[in-house]
Amino acid sequence: APPPAEDELYQALGGQSGIERIVEGLLINIADDERIVSHFVDADIDRLFEKLVEQICMESGGPCEYTGDSMEDSHAGMDITEGDFNALVENLIVAMTAEGVPVTSQNRLLHRLAPMRGSIIYR
Numbered sequence: 001a002p003p004p005a006e007d008e009l010y011q012a013l014g015g016q017s018g019i020e021r022i023v024e025g026l027l028i029n030i031a032d033d034e035r036i037v038s039h040f041v042d043a044d045i046d047r048l049f050e051k052l053v054e055q056i057c058m059e060s061g062g063p064c065e066y067t068g069d070s071m072e073d074s075h076a077g078m079d080i081t082e083g084d085f086n087a088l089v090e091n092l093i094v095a096m097t098a099e100g101v102p103v104t105s106q107n108r109l110l111h112r113l114a115p116m117r118g119s120i121i122y123r
């Protein structure tokens with residue numbers, strides 16, 4: 001689906017700086033999560049940070065363009081399971097809660113990311 005025309009969700013996430021703090025929190029939570037951290041040992045974390053910020057900005061209606069690879073290509077060969085996917089979502093929720101994002105806004109972002117699941121798991 002095209003990103004929302006209104007930037008209400010982008011604002012609720014705290015705009016550019018809020019999204020940067022959320023993604024930083026997400027990556028810290030992943031680093032502490034023994035269920036999924038092994039997937040990230042060879043990842044380029046600076047690039048991942050930059051692309052995740054762009055993606056969440058765009059999906060929330062902010063003034064960004066996502067310049068990363070497709071979800072299919074970026075997760076190819078990783079054999080990510082539903083459990084891995086759910087673990088990452090949990091880490092994102094914890095990061096958003098820590099930034100004071102209201103639950104309704106959290107759910108709106110998750111609702112935008114959920115359809116990517118099929119492009120990410122078992123690639």
Ligand code: HEM
Nearest residue numbers: 036039040043044051052055068069074080084085088113
């Ligand atoms: C809603 C769920 C997810 C979203 C929105 C997402 C998004 C992204 C984005 C934007 C990138 C960067 C693409 C690029 O470099 O051009 C990426 C890379 C990556 N993702 Fe995900 N991802 C999700 C789920 C997962 C899960 C569940 C795992 C593993 C447990 C995972 C592991 C990785 C790894 C390891 C990379 C880095 C690849 C590299 O640097 O070589 N992702 N993801």
